[in-house]
Amino acid sequence: MRTAVLLGFRLRQEVLEWSGAWWFLLTLVVQAVVAPLIGLFVWSAVYPGDPAIARYYVAIILVTLMTESFEQHTFSERIYNGTLSHELLRPQPVVVGVIGMNLAIRAWLTLLGAPIVLLTGIALQVGFDWWAVVRSTPYLVLAAVLVFLWTFLLSLTAFWTDRVHAVVGFGSQLVFLFGGTAAPIGLLPDGLRRVAEVLPFYGMNGLPAEIAAGTRSGGSLLYQLVWVVVLVGVVMVLWRAGIRRYTAVGS
Amino acid sequence: MTAAVEVENLSMSYKAPVRKGGLRAAFGSLVRREYKTVQALDEVSFTIAPGEVAGFIGPNGAGKTTTMKILSGILHPTGGAVQVLDTVPWQRRSAFLKRIAFVRGSQPVGGSQELTVMDSLEYQRLLYDVPRATFRRTLAELEALLDLEPLLERQLRALSLGERMRVGLAMALIYRPEVMFLDEPTIGLDVSAASQIREFVQEYVEQTGATVLLTSHYMADVASLCPRLILIDKGKVQYDGPLAELSARLSPYKLIRISTQGDPSPFGEVVDKADGRWVLRVPRDEVAGTTARLLQALEVVDLAVEEPPLEKVIDQAYREGLR
Structure with a gap:
């Protein structure tokens, strides 16, 4: 209960904190939507008459915005500049602060990215089965947890190296390739598809997007x-x- | 009575990578890295009683901040035993963290900088489980002592250095810690802001009986707050005792400040003279005799016997070590 109260308060703090950096958040939104948009254009050109492609990629954009994690910018920086010490001296698990910041950034990304999703959907005349969208919620929640864990895991390498951005960048490429953004994994060659279905990355983006679409x-x-x-x-x-x-x- | 802080044979060493300059050495280090062991603390021992205020001084790199970090729980030492409030600090148990505060002059306020001071204090209240009534009472006291009222609605990022330090202290003291580690609390502050912080710490200690370990390069901090000094250099405790004793040990002289129209130069070494005011340096054991002779021989308007400036004494200790 106490942890939930602290998390709630921290979330409120971080939403306020990041409200002052809306321009930076906008750059994050752009970074988050560029890859799915490229996927959308490429695969719409390959399958011009298939409305499922557009629906899938609009869902992927939304899933990406709602699950994006940036612990390499937040937590790792605290290791580098030593302010992690402040967190260590607080009578609460350090991860409460990390999660609070993560949720705040996601809330802002979703809010700022919503017009892009809406415009893309309208432009491509995408229609959703809202029951499918509701059914995708638990998958989306678990996807958010997976993306956070994956990014946080890679960001922890900041304890050993000052090149954490390269490490997290590599991890993001794996998510892009095997998560269903570069291509819906059903369109991958058989061998690659089987590998992608076993790795965690499909559960981070492709799975909830496929169910929502x-x-x-x-x-x-x-x-x-x-x-x-x-x-x-x-x-x-x-x-x-x-x-x-x-x-x-x-x- | 149990000690508030108990440090026994505390040691801390780091392995720092080293290599010679040049391309060859750079390639060589890819295959075989060489390390040098840096001994930051070497068998440091001391205890601090509850309610005691101790000054922890030493030149840059002596090991002061490392010791503070170990005592507050940020660092894990390589050797020795430490108990703060009967707890091993680096286990960082919640109950322990709620009883201590570590305030660094270089980073007085952590956390979200966009928040107002009041929001940050409110977060501290939640974090440290301070009952609302106690919070309001303590806040009222801190507002008066630290002149906080004009700052409460300001964002942390917009505060000046002096204001940040006042807020940093308020955030640390809102939960009434029993032990405070103050690392250079007046660094970078102007004379009046530094004096305000000193007065505040003194009042807080008198009111609450908190135990304080303070590091500072400003001897005014140490002289006004700390009856006891622990001097550390090259990771070893060089002196632990009263300030006056250190001064006597290091400087076998005292200063006689005298106002007279006569010439007192035969009575001691003249350190300074201006407008009939003289400063004489006299061996400690001759001060009484010299003072009596001066009063007999000259028409003295004013006379005072002083310890040599602490800065000079400490500088001598840093440069030459303790005899």
């Missing part, structure tokens, strides 16, 4: 949950090792 009626929440458990485990191990290093070397 109605191109897939059901998926495995278990597949997403298993990856959540795995990533939580790895994050915890890396966090402990990182904090041991930080508290051994300091800032």
Whole structure:
């Protein structure tokens, strides 16, 4: 209960904090929507008469905006400039602050990116089955958790290297390739598709988007949950090792 | 009575990568990295009783901030034992963190800079589980002591350095910590802002009986707040005791400040003279005799015996070490 109250207060704080950086948030929105838009243009050209492609990519844009994580800009910077020490001295888990900031940025991205999604949908005359959209909600929530865990995991490498942006950039490319943004994974060659369906990246973008777009009626929440458990485990191990290093070397 | 802070044989060493200059050494380091061990703290021991205010001084790189970070729980030492309020600090248990505060002059206020001071204090209230009534009472006291009222609606990012320090102290003290680690609390402040912070710390300690460990390069901070000094250099404690004793140990002289129309130069080494006011340097054990002789021989308007300036004493300790 106390953690929920603290998280709520932190979220409010961070929403206020980021309201002053709307121009930076706009650049993040642009970065987030460019890749799905390219995918949309390419695959619409390949399958000009298929309305499912446009629907899928509009859903992908929305999923990307609602799940995007930037811990390399937020948490890792705290390691680099030493302000993580302030967090360590607070009587609450450090991750509460990280999650609060993550949710605040996502809220702003969704708000600022909504007109882009709307305009794209109207321009391409995309229609959604709203029941499918509702059904995609749990998949979307788990996708948000997975993206956060993946980005946070890679951002933790800031304890060891000052090139965290390269590490997270590499991780984002994997999400782009295997997550369903470069191409809906159903269109990938058989071998690649089978690999993509097992990796966690499909659960971060493609799966909730496919369900919202109605191109897939059901998926495995278990597949997403298993990856959540795995990533939580790895994050915890890396966090402990990182904090041991930080508290051994300091800032 | 249990000590508030207990430090025994505390050691801290870092492994810092080193290599010679040039391309060859750079390529070589890709295959075989070399490290040099830096001993930041070497068997440091001291205890601080509850309610005691101790000054922790030393030249840059002596190990002061490292010690503070270990005592507050940010750093994990490589050796030795530490207990703060009967707790091992680097376990960073919530109950412990609610009883201590670490305020750094270089970074007095952490967290969201877009927030107002009042929002930040409110967050501290939630974080540290301060009951509303206690929060209101403490805030009223802090407002008066730190002149906070004009700052409450201001955003953190828009505060001046002096204001940030006042707010940093308010945020640390709103939950009434029992132990405070103050790392250069007056760094960069002008004379009146520094004096305001000093007066505030003194009043807070008198009111609450908090234990304070303070580092500062400004001897005015140390002289006005700390009856006890711990001097650290090259990671080792060089002196631990009263300020006056350190001064006597390092400087075998005292200063006699005298106003007279006569010439007191035969009575001691003249350090300064201007408009009939003289400053003489006299060996400590001859001060009483010299003062008596001066009063007999000259028409003295005013006379005062002073310790040499603390800055000079400490500078001597840093340069030459303790004898």
